[in-house]
């Protein structure tokens with residue numbers, strides 16, 4: 003049976019370019035008749051034109067049948083869901099039979115049946131005649147229909163098996179989704195052209211292979227014959243300036259239209275260049291995915307992907323791990339993205355048996371491997387956006403890869419070859435890795451990587467540019483460490499950047515679970531939520547990770563120096579003339595002045611209005627213009643010094659094809675006053691994450707993370723008890739500054755009349771994917787951090803109330819002495835928490851903070867601090883200091899797999915309000931805040947979002963610090979300075995009613 007052969011197909015026509023032709027064509031998408039059988043051996047009689055399919059179902063083409071009620075999807079990452087015994091496949095082999103009729107006019111003759119993608123194989127009959135068989139799910143195939151087409155009614159029949167020998171070549175980390183999932187056409191086009199358009203020395207050259215004559219009216223090129231090269235004055239194509247020229251090739255029987263972009267990719271002195279300039283790839287890995295349609299992605303969704311990428315400063319895509327729908331590449335040409343086009347080849351699961359029998363090194367598979375490469379290169383060769391060919395992903399090493407590379411070099415010497423799976427880089431032009439640590443990337447940047455055993459290969463690889471084809475695993479909450487990678491990419495010319503893993507969460511829409519992941523369809527073997535690891539949620543809502551990436555990828559940098567800002571152009575291929583620059587000064591988050599900046603197209607130093615000493619700006623002289631009359635400028639009448647921040651933003655001055663005028667491209671903030679306290683080196687007393695070393699700061703921007711952290715929780719606060727008078731005792735309660743306490747336990751029972759629970763120390767967080775897959779959770783559970791016991795040792799009244807406790811997990815001598823000191827303050831209640839660890843705390847802990855519960859009516863939070871989104875020690879680069887407001891619901895980031903989320907960082911004060919009395923919490927100077935309608939334990943227990951049911955309370959965490967996020971779900975954990983290690987410390991909060 004063909005389906006169990008090594009050969010890739012039979013009866014197929016030679017591959018050719020995807021072209022837009024004026025030859026007649028019939029769109030065969032639409033409703034087909036469909037029957038699913040559990041095994042492959044059903045009679046092929048259905049292929050007869052007269053077969054009665056009235057008992058069959060309707061099924062849309064393109065689609066995947068498991069997403070239309072026939073069978074179910076299944077997810078595995080590396081593991082094959084069947085035994086490794088190529089070319090054999092299981093007897094349980096879901097088989098989809100398809101039929102459709104179509105009518106041809108009487109003057110129609112000849113044509114090709116073209117399938118853009120069928121998973122995993124197709125056997126095709128026309129009017130009962132077998133046309134052929136093909137594999138290669140994400141590659142086009144054409145059959146000659148001419149001999150069997152008849153005027154009037156024709157009947158097309160296709161048999162698709164979920165499993166075929168080719169499935170061994172398609173072990174990508176994604177849902178197994180069979181079906182005719184891309185377009186089907188009958189076309190009379192047969193043309194093939196290969197346009198060569200390069201740009202060197204300031205001019206373009208143009209030629210093409212094929213037949214016919216090429217014209218580019220805009221350039222005055224008319225009837226250029228094949229094989230003739232001409233030189234032209236043109237504007238080059240780049241992802242930043244995607245200049246395309248409409249061209250037409252006229253052949254005897256048809257004309258094809260192309261959009262030509264002139265550009266040259268080269269490698270010089272180990273640096274990747276485009277049009278002679280260094281090319282820094284700010285990329286993402288994109289699988290084709292839609293939560294309802296799987297890999298049958300609607301055109302509008304493809305377009306949305308490109309627009310979203312452009313709007314988030316992404317400039318490159320790796321089409322992991324197969325050629326995308328051809329229209330996606332048209333969009334990349336048009337809107338501007340650099341593309342690594344990857345072949346549909348992955349044999350990852352052979353790694354689980356020590357790569358024994360790896361198809362990439364087995365001559366029996368040679369033809370199939372080469373066939374895939376040819377079909378990709380031939381289809382996509384005319385796209386200016388495609389700058390590299392990738393041999394595939396995770397297919398080990400082997401002779402078939404070498405043959406694919408050799409053929410490609412000869413067919414298209416203009417594009418470098420990429421492949422990551424062979425560390426020797428024997429067949430590639432670039433050195434590519436995945437998930438290398440910062441330290442390793444830095445070493446490679448310096449050219450100081452570990453040598454290969456073979457000196458010749460080592461010398462070759464050492465001369466190559468480096469890229470990370472996957473890094474910063476965006477699973478769940480995260481990724482952390484983005485800024486530090488970018489800093490390295492920008493520092494070392496050899497580093498050509500990389501591609502974050504990955505663009506989208508592959509959560510499938512589910513009526514009960516909201517989004518399904520591996521195991522939700524009862525798969526016996528699966529990899530759970532590892533398929534949900536994207537920068538956008540399944541519905542394409544940008545996650546906090548994408549917002550951070552946008553910040554890190556900004557093409558404009560701001561360096562504040564006193565009364566000026568230096569504006570640095572980080573575009574590779576354009577100046578700043580398309581941008582407008584806006585500034586705003588805010589005092590405690592309230593705008594007091596706004597202005598525009600006149601920035602030269604080349605960037606440079608621009609004097610700022612609005613900084614101290616600059617006349618003409620209200621409040622620049624330190625006067626309070628907040629209008630609240632308390633002199634601190636914070637607009638809240640709270641006393642204390644106002645914080646004055648300058649925010650500068652670069653926005654599009656006019657509409658671009660991918661975003662409207664006013665779209666923000668880059669921004670930065672600078673604290674004008676009071677000056678941020680100097681960092682405490684090493685976080686002397688604090689468990690708080692030591693001040694990040696300057697490295698993470700995106701060069702030149704006033705990184706709010708380091709800026710605020712510097713003044714943040716690492717600083718000691720003397721544990722002095724402020725406040726006047728001793729506590730009052732009434733009705734069996736101790737009363738201090740609006741707080742009512744149980745005299746026996748020291749427990750706070752009411753705060754300004756509000757029923758509360760807590761605050762009490764908490765070290766736990768609902769594990770994030772990086773904590774779980776990276777193994778930290780195991781350590782934390784072993785320590786018992788999720789089951790702390792709290793013992794009250796004394797309750798002392800005097801100058802306020804002091805409750806001394808010991809907090810410790812069972813079965814260990816580790817513990818923490820925790821003293822809660824409550825004092826009356828002018829207008830409320832102060833809390834000082836003193837923490838003294840006992841025993842050897844060798845491991846980082848999830849968080850250090852207190853948790854309290856408020857009535858459910860506290861539904862809104864307004865705060866001054868970083869926002870509007872979530873931020874953890876090594877994430878939240880997209881957040882800025884300001885005044886923000888959100889409901890408790892809005893504070894949640896809806897990660898598909900529930901986990902710690904929604905933490906607001908560097909909060910100076912927050913007001914929790916609802917129907918009745920509100921509560922204001924003030925930090926000294928800052929704290930971290932989460933508020934949710936479920937407990938940490940509920941959050942941890944949940945497996946899908948609908949498991950989270952609002953309870954009767956709002957649970958509020960007031961944190962001193964959290965452990966970093968990192969990317970340990972696949973890759974390195976947090977950089978060491980983001981580890982949270984318990985140490986003797988003190989933190990202070992103030993409560994008052996509002």
Ligand code: IPT
Nearest residue numbers: 079175395396436437503535972
């Ligand atoms: C890497 C794969 O290439 C990618 O498809 C995806 O599975 C990713 O991991 C994890 O989400 S391979 C891994 C062994 C580094």
